[in-house]
Amino acid sequence: MxxxxxxxxxxxxxxxxxxxxxxxxxxxxVEPRVTTSQIRNLLAMSADIYNDVILLREDRLPESIxxxxxxxxxxxxxxxxxxxxxxxxxxxxxxxKIVDEIQGRRKNYLLxxxxxxxxxxxxxxxxxxxxxxxxxxx
Numbered sequence: 476m477x478x479x480x481x482x483x484x485x486x487x488x489x490x491x492x493x494x495x496x497x498x499x500x501x502x503x504x505v506e507p508r509v510t511t512s513q514i515r516n517l518l519a520m521s522a523d524i525y526n527d528v529i530l531l532r533e534d535r536l537p538e539s540i541x542x543x544x545x546x547x548x549x550x551x552x553x554x555x556x557x558x559x560x561x562x563x564x565x566x567x568x569x570x571x572k573i574v575d576e577i578q579g580r581r582k583n584y585l586l587x588x589x590x591x592x593x594x595x596x597x598x599x600x601x602x603x604x605x606x607x608x609x610x611x612x613x
Contacts, residue, residue, distance in 0.1 A: 476576045487593030490568040509560040525588045
């Protein structure tokens, strides 16, 4: 997978930091950022599936859950098409490719789900407004 147990946290932090610093190449201005609501909507879609996947014991996911994962991908594409901020997140975090790499395997879905949680966590951590207008970077 593009993400692994060893690198998913680092990859999530990198994706969010890059989004925060992303500038429009024509104007040089910082691009509008994905909102907490937008990123949490993506997480909520994933969490609904996670609640069923976590109960399974076999590594192969049932066809019904694989279908829901495919629908999750469609919803990501739809949300990315609605706003450029979500599109930048989906592309920068490589979400569509990572969803494709789940390939009907429980362990891959659980890893994807943890990656989504890490994206939300780092988005929350690096939000400028939470630090009195100053960007907080470790």
